[in-house]
Amino acid sequence: MNNQVLAAHESLEIHEVLNFKTLCLAKSKLMQGLVFDQELRALMQKDVQQSTQAIAELQAVYAKAPFQAPVPQNRPTPIIE
Amino acid sequence: MKHMNHDYLDPINSLHVPELADTTFAMDFLIRAKEGVRNLAFALTETASPDARAVLRNQLRQAIAMHQEITELMLRKKWFHPYELQEQYQLDMLSANNTVLIGQMNLFPDDTSRIGMFDRTPDDANHGGALT
Numbered sequence: 001m002n003n004q005v006l007a008a009h010e011s012l013e014i015h016e017v018l019n020f021k022t023l024c025l026a027k028s029k030l031m032q033g034l035v036f037d038q039e040l041r042a043l044m045q046k047d048v049q050q051s052t053q054a055i056a057e058l059q060a061v062y063a064k065a066p067f068q069a070p071v072p073q074n075r076p077t078p079i080i081e
Numbered sequence: 082m083k084h085m086n087h088d089y090l091d092p093i094n095s096l097h098v099p100e101l102a103d104t105t106f107a108m109d110f111l112i113r114a115k116e117g118v119r120n121l122a123f124a125l126t127e128t129a130s131p132d133a134r135a136v137l138r139n140q141l142r143q144a145i146a147m148h149q150e151i152t153e154l155m156l157r158k159k160w161f162h163p164y165e166l167q168e169q170y171q172l173d174m175l176s177a178n179n180t181v182l183i184g185q186m187n188l189f190p191d192d193t194s195r196i197g198m199f200d201r202t203p204d205d206a207n208h209g210g211a212l213t
Contacts, residue, residue, distance in 0.1 A: 010133055013124040017137070020120055024113050031106050036099035037158065040107055043150060047110070050143055057136045064130075 004064065011065035018058045025051040101179055104160045104172065111155060114148040 006014065028047040035041045062068070088094075121141040128134050155161035162169040 004130065006130055006133060010128045010130055013127050014133065017120060017124050017140075020117065024117065027109070027113065031109070035103055035106050037103045037107075039154060039158075040103055040110075043154060044110065046150075047147060050147065054140050054143070057140070061130075061133045061136050 005066050006061070006064045008066060011062070011067065014058060014062045014065065018055065018062055021051050021054050021058060025055065101176065103158075104176060105180070107151065107155050107158070107160050108176075111148070111151045111161070114144060114151050117144040118148055 025048060028044040028051065032041050032044050032048075035044065118141065121137055121144055125134060125137045125141060128137060152161065156163075160172075162172065
């Protein structure tokens with residue numbers, strides 16, 4: 001059961017949640033350099049740790065998407081011409 | 082901050098900035114947590130695979146707890162007034178006004194493309210070869 005391929009619509013849900021969590025991780029990390037209140041900063045650091053764990057779990061599930069593919073080291077096409 | 086002058090080094094512009102910045106970041110954090118709860122609940126109701134459901138359910142619990150922690154912090158710091166609606170109204174309007182002022186500031190260089198900084202390694206300046 002655990003190695004079953006995800007349904008197409010489930011894969012898209014995981015795609016959305018994974019990208020959301022990735023953005024949250026980026027924001028909680030970057031904003032720690034801007035906040036003044038140290039309690040707020042500590043809570044953001046907690047979110048960084050939880051999001052990192054969440055991303056690892058989501059990636060493990062996403063690996064079972066029907067459209068999964070080998071992941072290259074870098075973005076396949078250069079961003080800047 | 083009503084009549085923000087455009088001398089960015091004038092210390093008068095730094096008055097109350099920590100408070101203003103932190104309320105903004107905390108509000109962003111709160112909205113993200115809230116959105117996370119909704120996104121995860123939505124994803125969970127569209128998912129049947131047991132292991133995907135287990136991951137989403139645990140993350141939903143965690144997201145609800147994080148939302149509560151942020152709400153409590155914001156209440157304690159008086160950044161958020163769910164019961165004193167007039168105070169919340171004042172905060173909403175002030176942070177909108179101040180942020181509109183920041184939006185009108187000319188903060189960044191005209192060209193931020195930074196072409197040449199991220200699309201080659203240092204040796205590429207020598208056409209790909211190290212100095213021989």
